Amino acid sequence: MKSILSILVIGILGAWQTASAADIVGTITLKGTPPAEKDITPLMDNPDCAAMYNGKMPTTHFYVVGPNGEFADVVVSLKGVTGKSTGDSAAPAVLDQKGCLYSPGILAIQTNQKIIVKNSDTCIHNVHCSPTVDGNPAHNDVQMAGGPDLTYTFPKPEMFLKFQCDVHPWMFAWVSVFDSPYFAVSDKDGKFVIKNVPPGKYTVEADHRKLGAQTQDVEVADKDATVNFTFTVK
Numbered sequence: 001m002k003s004i005l006s007i008l009v010i011g012i013l014g015a016w017q018t019a020s021a022a023d024i025v026g027t028i029t030l031k032g033t034p035p036a037e038k039d040i041t042p043l044m045d046n047p048d049c050a051a052m053y054n055g056k057m058p059t060t061h062f063y064v065v066g067p068n069g070e071f072a073d074v075v076v077s078l079k080g081v082t083g084k085s086t087g088d089s090a091a092p093a094v095l096d097q098k099g100c101l102y103s104p105g106i107l108a109i110q111t112n113q114k115i116i117v118k119n120s121d122t123c124i125h126n127v128h129c130s131p132t133v134d135g136n137p138a139h140n141d142v143q144m145a146g147g148p149d150l151t152y153t154f155p156k157p158e159m160f161l162k163f164q165c166d167v168h169p170w171m172f173a174w175v176s177v178f179d180s181p182y183f184a185v186s187d188k189d190g191k192f193v194i195k196n197v198p199p200g201k202y203t204v205e206a207d208h209r210k211l212g213a214q215t216q217d218v219e220v221a222d223k224d225a226t227v228n229f230t231f232t233v234k
């Protein structure tokens with residue numbers, strides 16, 4: 001009886017293990033020297049915005065790269081995985097306007113996940129998003145200093161949906177929308193983690209706003225899978 005019980009327990013544990021999800025982890029590296037970031041001079045010509053910088057010129061952040069090529073702001077996702085969104089019940093994502101810039105400049109959300117746009121500045125902004133995929137609504141809303149947050153949702157997957165400010169023409173954010181929770185944006189160490197991926201074979205796509213997309217195939221079983229990407233500056 002005892003042995004039957006232990007076989008049962010082992011069997012149940014085994015079934016649980018093969019059915020359990022694992023993470024896809026990796027590091028993104030940039031090879032080569034990216035073009036120098038540009039000074040955002042018009043920001044400093046605007047007294048409201050310049051007041052937040054104490055004379056220190058802000059720059060663009062097209063290539064956020066560490067001393068050893070650690071490459072941030074790469075959007076990593078599972079290509080072609082749709083119909084898996086948990087956006088309805090996911091915590092909202094936050095896009096802030098701070099120092100007359102969007103923060104973060106690269107963001108990823110799920111379909112139907114709330115994205116809350118804040119204005120942390122002491123000046124007015126205008127949130128203007130222009131999707132290119134049918135079914136994703138455009139918005140163009142004035143947001144006063146200290147004004148209430150704006151909340152948007154997008155029902156369709158879209159890469160790099162453009163947010164801009166019509167008051168400050170240098171302000172851009174790029175929001176990628178996925179129909180699943182299986183995505184991540186690489187951090188300042190070039191690391192990413194796509195959590196709780198069900199077992200299976202996937203194509204992992206890494207997409208950088210300036211350098212385009214790469215893919216690699218991976219099989220997820222019962223332990224974490226590693227997929228590293230190297231981008232090269234052309």
Ligand SMILES: [Cu+2]
Pocket residue numbers: 100124125126165166167168171
């Ligand atoms: Cu603005």
